[in-house]
Amino acid sequence: MLSFNEILQRIEKEIKNLRFEEPPRSLFRPIEYTLTLGGKRIRPAFTLIACNIYREDVEDAIYPALGLEVFHNFTLLHDDLMDEADKRRNKPTVHNKWNANTAILSGDAMLIVAYQLIGETVSHRLKEVLDIFTQTALEICEGQEYDMEFESRMDVSEEEYIEMIRLKTAVLIACCLKTGAIVGGALREDAEHLYRYGINIGLAFQLQDDLLDVYGDSQTFGKNIGGDILCNKKTFLLVQALKLASGKLKEELVGWLEKKDFVPGEKIAEMTSLYNRLGIKELTDERIRYFYAEALKNLSKVKAPKERLAVLYEVGEHLMSRNA
Template identity: 55%
Template sequence: MYTIADFQKKVEENINSQQFVSKPEGLYKPIEYVMELGGKRIRPTMCLAACYLFSDDVDKAIEAGLGLEVFHNFTLLHDDVMDNADVRRNRETVHVKWDENTAILSGDAMLIKAYQYIANVDGKVLKEVLDLFSKTAMEVCEGQQYDMEFESRSDVMVEEYLNMIRLKTAVLLAASLKTGAIIGGADPECANNLYEFGENIGLAFQLQDDFLDVYGDEKTFGKAIGGDIVANKKTFLLINALQLASGSLQENLQTWISLDTFNREEKVEALRNIYNELKVDDLAKEKMAWYFDKAIAALNKVKGKESMKAELNQFAMNLIERSR
C-alpha cells in the first residue's frame, strides 16, 4: 500500500534520474538548475495519488507527473523574470545567475519538455490528457495576465481576484489530480470530482498564503512577513479592506498605499491593524473554510481506495493548516 510520502519520494527519485543537460549546455544547464531547486513536488505527487486510487500500477503516471512538474517550474522561471525576482528557494533566479534572454529561452524549452513528457502516456488516454494539459497551460497564462493587470488597477473586485488565483494556481493542482485519475482508469464523474477537489484546495491554499503573509510566523511561513503589503499586492485581504473601509480608515489605508517611501515594519503593522478593525481576517478564514469544505465534499464522492482517499484528506488539511 502506497502513501503520499511514498509518492513524493518516487517523484524525487525520478526527477533526480533525468538527464536534463545536453548540447548546447547554455540552454539546458538552467533547466537542470531550476529542477534541482527542489520544492514540495505537490503536482506530480497528486498525479500519482489520483492514479493509485484506481490502479495499482502508478508507474504509468510517472511521465505525466514529470511533465506537470517541469511545466510548474517553467511558470516559476518566467514569473521570476516578469517580477524581476532575485531569489527563488534561497538561490539566485535564472535571469540573475545567467541573464534574462537565457531565462526566457530555457523557460520556453521547459514548456516543450513538459509536452514531451506528457506525450509519453498511454495512447488510449493521450488525447484526453493532452487536451486537459493544453487547456490548463493556457489558463495559467490567463491567470498571470490578470495578475499583472491588477497591479495597475484600484477597482479589482473580490470575484475577479478569486478567478485570477483559480487560474494562476488552482487549475494546475486540479489538472494534476484529474490527469492521474484518467491514467488510472477512473470514470469521468470520479475524475471530475477529483478536479473539483484540487481546484478548491488550491483556492484555499492561496487564500491561506495571503493570510499568512500578514499574520504568519516568519520562521514557519518560510519567507518575510508583509511582502504583499509592502508591494501593495492585490490580495483577498487588501481588496476587501478597500471595499469596506470608510472615513478615517479609508484615508489611512489610501495614505499607506500611496507612499513611495516608508518604514516596512510600520506599514505592515498599520495595514494589519486596519485589517483587524475591518475584520477582513475573519472573512479570509471563512472563505478558506468554505473552499476546504467544498473540496472534501468533492473528495467524498470519489470512488477508489479508501486508504488513499484518507491520505488525500490529510494532505489537504496539512496544506491549509500551515502554522501561523
C-alpha cells in the first residue's frame, strides 16, 4: 500500500508533467496557472487510494485521477467568475489576472481536457467510469444552480442546503472514490460503500469550509475570511441563523443582509457576533461530526482488510482537523 504522502507526491509529479503546448498559448496559460496554484489534491488522492485498496499497481488510475482533478479546478475557475471572487489559494483568480472571457473559454478547455484524460481509462473500465463522471458533472451543475437560486431566498431550509452541497461538492469526492474502486476491480457493493463514504465525508468537508470562512485564518485558508458574509452567501451558518434568530436578533441579522452601504470589516465582525450569540459555530461543529460519523459507518462496510483501509481512515482524520 502506498502512504498518503506517497500518493500526494505522485499526483504532484503527474500534474507537473501535464503539457499544454498547443497554440494559442493564451488559451492554455490560465489552465497551467490554475493547476499550479496547488490545493489539497484530495480528489485525485482518493481515486488512487481507492484503487490501491484492491491492487498494488495504481497506474491504470492515474489518468482518470488527473482528469478528475482538472475537472475540479475547472469548476473552481467558473465558480470564482460567477462569485466575482478576488482570490483563490491566496493568488488572483483567473478572471482577475486575465479577464472574464478568458476565464470562460479556458475553463471550457479545461472541461474538454478533463474528458480527454478520463478517456484514457483502460477500455474494459471506461464506460463505467465515464458514466459516473458524466452523471457527476451534471449533478454539480444542478448544485450550482441551486446555489444561485438560494441567493434571492431568505427561507432556505437545512435540508435544501444539504442537498445543494451534496450536489455541488460531495458527489465529486464520491465519484473520485468510486472511480478508483472501479479501476481497481472492486466488487460493486464495495464501490457503492466507498461512494457513500465520499458523500458523507464531502458533506462534512463543505460544512467545515463554511465554518472556516468565518472562523478560519486567511493566511492558511487561502481565501479572504468573511467573503461569504460580505456577499450574503447562503452557507450552513447563515441558513441556521435565519432559522434560529427571532425578535431583535432577527431584525439585526436581516438589517445587515439588506444593508447596501457598509464597511466590510464591520459587517464581518457584527455577523460573526450574531453567529456567536446564536450558537451557530457549535451547531455547525455538531453537524460536521454527524456526517463524519456516517462516513466511518460506510467505510466499516467495505469488505477489504482493515490495513488496506488505513489510509482512508487517516485521510478522514486529516480532513476533519484541517484549518485550510
